[in-house]
Amino acid sequence: MLKPKTDKRLSKDELVELNRTYVFYSWSIQEQVDPISIVSGKGITFWDHDGKQYMDFSAQLMNLNIGYQHPKVIAAIQEQAAKLCAAHPNMAHEPKALLGEMIAEITPGDLNKVFYTLGGAEANENAIKFARLFTGRQKILARYISYHGATYGAITLSGDYRRLPVEPGIPGVIHVFDPYCYRCAFGHTFETCHRECVTHIEKVIEYEGPKAIAALLMEGVTGSNGILVPPDDYWPRLREITQKYDILLISDEVMSGFGRTGAWFAVNHWDVIPDIMTIAKGLTSGYLPLGAVVVSDAIASYFDTRMLYMGLTYFGHPMSCAAAIATLKVYSEENLIENSTNMGIVLGEGLEEIKQKHTIVGDVRYIGLFSVIELVKDRETKEPLQAGLMSEIKSNLLAEGLTTFVNKNMIFICPPLCINQEELSIGLQIIDRTVGRVESLT
Numbered sequence: 235m236l237k238p239k240t241d242k243r244l245s246k247d248e249l250v251e252l253n254r255t256y257v258f259y260s261w262s263i264q265e266q267v268d269p270i271s272i273v274s275g276k277g278i279t280f281w282d283h284d285g286k287q288y289m290d291f292s293a294q295l296m297n298l299n300i301g302y303q304h305p306k307v308i309a310a311i312q313e314q315a316a317k318l319c320a321a322h323p324n325m326a327h328e329p330k331a332l333l334g335e336m337i338a339e340i341t342p343g344d345l346n347k348v349f350y351t352l353g354g355a356e357a358n359e360n361a362i363k364f365a366r367l368f369t370g371r372q373k374i375l376a377r378y379i380s381y382h383g384a385t386y387g388a389i390t391l392s393g394d395y396r397r398l399p400v401e402p403g404i405p406g407v408i409h410v411f412d413p414y415c416y417r418c419a420f421g422h423t424f425e426t427c428h429r430e431c432v433t434h435i436e437k438v439i440e441y442e443g444p445k446a447i448a449a450l451l452m453e454g455v456t457g458s459n460g461i462l463v464p465p466d467d468y469w470p471r472l473r474e475i476t477q478k479y480d481i482l483l484i485s486d487e488v489m490s491g492f493g494r495t496g497a498w499f500a501v502n503h504w505d506v507i508p509d510i511m512t513i514a515k516g517l518t519s520g521y522l523p524l525g526a527v528v529v530s531d532a533i534a535s536y537f538d539t540r541m542l543y544m545g546l547t548y549f550g551h552p553m554s555c556a557a558a559i560a561t562l563k564v565y566s567e568e569n570l571i572e573n574s575t576n577m578g579i580v581l582g583e584g585l586e587e588i589k590q591k592h593t594i595v596g597d598v599r600y601i602g603l604f605s606v607i608e609l610v611k612d613r614e615t616k617e618p619l620q621a622g623l624m625s626e627i628k629s630n631l632l633a634e635g636l637t638t639f640v641n642k643n644m645i646f647i648c649p650p651l652c653i654n655q656e657e658l659s660i661g662l663q664i665i666d667r668t669v670g671r672v673e674s675l676t
C-alpha cells in the first residue's frame with residue numbers, strides 16, 4: 235500500500251532533508267537553500283518546527299494580505315469542500331459566478347468579465363492571448379525592471395534577470411525602460427526630468443509600428459524588482475498614448491492589487507482604467523491558488539460570437555473561488571484597504587527616519603504597505619551594498635524573529651494588511667537596528 239514512509243512527527247532536520255531530497259526550491263541553487271520549516275500562523279506571525287516565532291514582513295511573498303489562518307476563510311474552504319470539491323471548467327456553479335460578480339464590482343470601469351487561472355503567470359499568459367486575439371496584432375510592449383511570472387510567455391514579458399536563461403522565449407515582446415527615478419535610465423533627476431520614461435515609449439511605439447502592437451503590459455506598481463512607484467502622471471499619460479495609437483493597456487495587479495498599495499488596485503491611485511487587468515495572490519490571500527484576467531466590455535463582447543481559444547482544467551475551481559469570496563469579504567468587513575493606507579503613512583514616516591539615520595540607505599520607496607529600502611555602499615555613487623552585507627542583513631533579521639523578502643540590495647517591507655501600529659513599529663525597530671549593525675561593518 236502506498237503511504238508516506240513515516241507517520242511520526244519529523245524533526246526539523248529530517249523534514250528539511252526530505253524536502254531537499256525530493257522537492258526542488260524555486261529560483262535557487264539547490265545546495266544553498268536553507269529553508270525555514272513553517273508549521274502554523276496567526277495574523278502577521280508564523281511559527282517554525284522548533285516553535286520559533288517570526289513576524290512576516292513580506293506576507294509570504296506579498297500574497298498573504300489578510301494574515302495567517304483567518305477563521306472565516308478557513309470555514310468557507312471547509313464548507314465548500316464538504317459541498318463540492320471539483321467541477322468541469324465549463325460547468326456553472328455558485329462560487330465561480332458570485333466571485334465573478336464581486337471582481338467586476340471592485341475592478342475599475344468596465345472591467346466586467348473574468349477568465350480564471352491558477353495564478354499570476356497563467357493570468358498574464360492569457361492576458362496576452364486576449365490582446366492578440368482581440369486586436370489581431372502580435373507585438374507586446376513590457377518593461378525591463380519587471381516580473382510577470384515564470385511560464386514561457388510570462389517570463390518573456392518579464393524584463394529582469396530571470397528571463398535571460400530561457401531566451402528566446404516567445405516572439406514579439408519588446409521591452410521599454412522603467413520609471414525608476416532613483417536610477418533614471420535617462421540620467422535625469424527630479425529637477426531635470428521630462429518624463430523620458432513616458433516619451434521614449436511613444437517613440438518605441440512609432441518605430442515598432444502602432445498597427446503591429448497589441449498591448450502595453452506593466453505592473454501597477456513594480457513589485458519584486460523594487461517597488462518603483464511611478465510619478466503621478468505616468469499611468470494617465472500611458473493611457474492617453476495607448477488610446478491615441480489604439481493599443482490595449484494591461485495592468486498586472488498580481489502583486490500590487492488587493493489593497494497592497496492602499497487601494498483595491500494600484501491603477502486606482504491615478505484613476506486609470508486599463509483594458510485588461512491580471513490578478514492573483516491577494517485574491518485568495520494565498521489560501522488556495524487562483525488568478526484571473528479581467529477584461530473590458532469591448533473585449534468580452536468580441537468573444538460572444540467568436541471562439542475563445544483558452545482553457546484550463548482548473549478554471550474557476552470551486553474551492554479556490556469559495557476561498558476568494560471569503561477573502562474579499564474579509565478585506566471589506568475588516569477595512570483592510572483603509573488599514574493599508576493608514577499603516578502605510580506610519581510606515582512611510584518610519585522609513586524616512588531610517589533613511590535619515592543611516593548613510594547606507596540610498597532610497598526608500600513606499601505606497602500603502604508596499605515598500606522597500608534600497609541600500610548602497612556610497613550615497614554619491616549609489617553603488618549597491620555588497621551581497622555579503624545583504625546576507626548579513628537577512629540573517630540578522632531572522633535572528634531577531636523577522637522574515638522578509640531581501641532581493642539584491644533591497645529590503646522589502648510588505649506585511650499582511652491586517653498589521654497594527656504596534657506590530658509595525660516593532661518590525662521597523664528590528665530593521666533599523668539591523669541596518670545600523672550592518673552599517674557599522676562598512
Ligand SMILES: Cc1ncc(COP(=O)(O)O)c(C=O)c1O
Nearest residue numbers: 353354355381382383457488489
Ligand atoms: C507582478 C507579478 N505578476 C505575476 C507574477 C506571477 O505570479 P505567480 O507566481 O502566481 O505565477 C508575480 C509573482 O510574484 C508578480 O509579482
